[in-house]
Amino acid sequence: MVAADFTERSLDLDAEKEMRLVDNGLVTRRSILPGGIRVLTEEIPHQHSTSVGLWIGAGSRDEAPGSEGSTHFLEHLLFKGTKKRSAKDIAERIDYLGGGFNAATAKQYTCYYGHVFDEDLFDGLDLLTDMVTGARLSAEDMEMERGVILEELAMYNDDASEVAHEAIPAMVFQNHPLGRPVGGSRESVTALSHDRLTAHYGSKYRSNELVVTAAGAINHDQLCDDVLHLLEISGWDTSSPAVPSERRYASQIEYAQPTRQHLNRAVEQAAVVLGMPAMDLFDERRPVIFALNAILGGGTSSRLFQQIREERGLAYSTYSFPANFPEGGMFGLYAGCAPDNVSAVSELLGACLDDLAANGVTQDEVESAYRRVRADIIFDAERISSHMNRLGHAELIRGTLVSQDEQLRRSRAVTAEQITELARQLASGPRSLCTVGPQG
Known part of the structure; x- marks a missing residue:
């Protein structure tokens, strides 16, 4: 052992x-x-x-x-x-x-x-x-x-x-x-x-x-x-050699060209999601995308919340989200809004990302992002169900177990320059827009 x-x-x-x-x-x-x-x-x-x-x-x-x-x-x-x-x-x-x-x-x-x-x-x-x-x-x-x-x-x-x-x-x-x-x-x-x-x-x-x-x-x-x-x-087999199944992965993702799709639904609040390719689960820049996510759409001081909700009153809920898999990844920006505001909100989602990519982030934003990521790590560790889930994800998906201190160290090491560079990469890639709401 x-x-x-x-x-x-x-x-x-x-x-x-x-x-x-x-x-x-x-x-x-x-x-x-x-x-x-x-x-x-x-x-x-x-x-x-x-x-x-x-x-x-x-x-x-x-x-x-x-x-x-x-x-x-x-x-x-x-x-x-x-x-x-x-x-x-x-x-x-x-x-x-x-x-x-x-x-x-x-x-x-x-x-x-x-x-x-x-x-x-x-x-x-x-x-x-x-x-x-x-x-x-x-x-x-x-x-x-x-x-x-x-x-x-x-x-x-x-x-x-x-x-x-x-x-x-x-x-x-x-x-x-x-x-x-x-x-x-x-x-x-x-x-x-x-x-x-x-x-x-x-x-x-x-x-x-x-x-x-x-x-x-x-x-x-x-x-x-x-x-x-x-x-x-x-009756399950417990006599064969102790050889677990290999970790299961699919082929690498081949990303789509930019596309737009409207799905007609008779709802009072429409949904807008802007999605784009991002890094896979094993990329060393994952702590960077978590910091970027916190700054762009991870809280009440985030760029999306301030621009779309606080300054313009166009949405109640707006946020960003990373999705990382072994085969590839995606970064998304979301807002729910009145159907008449879908076009304006769609433009603002992209504009917030473009502004961050063009003008960078402040040191205060980097510090605030770290403190929010740190809270996610520590507060999550205070729930025993999170420990159970962490072990399952490590075994089946990542193949590695990362200590709490190591997670904090990697998050603390993220710089404003790394965040800006990743934002530029995301902003320059193909973007797909999905809107859901009444026709027209």
Whole structure:
């Protein structure tokens, strides 16, 4: 087992099968179990609860043609019953354990998670493991849940902001799988067959794809024993060599040329999103784009908020956002406004970026940006669910675990010149504009 204090560095998670790390006094451990199951824990002193998650390294990006929406569909169906629990049994058990159970589907992974008292950790793990390994996935359940998912998609389709944020990745990323809506479309969900759904489950829900993360009141060795025991009785393979599935990436993104799209919706508030190519997840300038994001659209003193809301009163909500993936990235600017103001707001979004690129940022803005990024890092670390999520993201997506002090050091090192240079690069690239609202 590797024992290390990695306070001022990042650590390669693929270097060893057993690791014990120390970051600001917190002990983080990683083990690869038989069957290729990965278990990562972070013990946090003085906690009386544990956040635990079961992760599968497959999201909407990984769906085969004709199976779009199947990852999100499975998330729903795993709550509909297993070989030993009905849907009602699952619901009653969730409430009995405190109600802190849910699931999330993303472009790169699916996670089933719960927050329980330390004394209930085994029961919570048993419930989650049963759902992931023993899902009934009956054709009847699928047809019942299809209607629920279509209602969910219809709900989002009535929200101009949701529609715009779903549409802009496809415009910037062209036909890349990362441009797909996570939940699929009404057409793909309606057409999805039971055979394709179960085939997707069979290909992705396996021992060597499973990652278990936990943070809080946790005993790493006991958790490893419990995971192996529960998977053995479920019938999943725990006898093959400890070789996890390789981290899954798609091809590099080939960005689209500038394009404009208006989506007609009968809403009282329109949505405007300006999107452009940005760096990938592994680019060393990620701390720079976080600082740029804070200055341009990350708070009430940001350029977008001051220009669009405070000085002109054209929007209630306006902000910017980075989206970084291993295969590429995007930077976006958003505002929600009255339909009559869409044209003016669209121009202002681009103008704020252009002004920053042309005239740079002040040292006061750099300091304010650092303090906001620092708050995001530190405040996020005070939630045990964030520790659990951090471990899952590191294992499945980044392949490295970056210490809190190292994150702060990189953020502190960002300069005004770096921010201006990155703004110039973004401003000179192709921009795509998506507007959602009434026709005309």
